[in-house]
Amino acid sequence: MPVDRPVTPPQHAACGYYLISQEDGFVLHMSCSHERLSALRSLVIKTVTGAGVGDTVADCAELVTSELVGNAVRACGPWAPVVVRLAVDGGAVLVEVHDPDRAALPARGATAPDDATSESGRGLWILDSLAPGWTVRLTSLGKRIACRLPYAAGHPGVRPVAP
Template sequence: MFVLSPQQAAPVSDGYLRPLPGGFSLYINASAERLRMVRALAARTLREAGADAETRENVLLVASELIGNCVRVCGDGVPVVIDIEAGLAGVWVRVHDPEADRLPRPAHVALDDPEAESGRGLGLVDLLAPGWRVVATPLGKQIVCHLPYARGGRCV
């Protein structure tokens, strides 16, 4: 697991980790194994920032979906930058990948369809992070999401 002083960015075995206020920016080559590591780092960081349990779970779900989409679109090992940052009104999740022309598209599958085997991910992102957007960058695109704190939950 990563050990990092709050003021200093550092290379890590699977990438580069830079602290942000209430969170981190992680530069990695995405894979299923590294997704587990990102989820553990995000859970710990958000817990330490005081985010409530429901919000932490929602953030992990959204981040997993966005990183998983990067791997599905670009392939295993795609370079991504993942920012997760707790603020006063919620948590920002930003995932950057190099494929500017390959935009996320909802599959139009009902979230409660028991027959669907896939296609619910962006519907869940819509539900948990209303107003998410895609931002073009010089190096690709960034998906930007803001997850409000769960009812009664907050960051302390």
């Protein structure tokens, strides 16, 4: 027999944008666009700094999230439906991006991370640097890329540290 539960509306919902606040962060279902990516970046900064983590770690979380969502758009096209989950657990910021394309897996191009002439191709190098050990998991609905940005607990302004 179903249990009656009160329905708590999301903090923000609009066509192609559905935000669910959680105790440790948020889950955002969205169709990708420049405007929504900008709103996501602001939400990442607000959530991480609101959890008492310093600006440097928040900036790193914003960059990693932007790179992962950008990769999803390149794989799936504009207005791709993605789900972004962000959680702060007291020693790391967890970022997960889900997209519907199981076949388009992350792959490094020929661009070296220090190539000053290239305008793209550094996203995976950024992930390696800021969130070593990031993972890709195929799901029944597509794929999930997850990473952790560990930081020294008790020192909220420091850069992420290697696990």
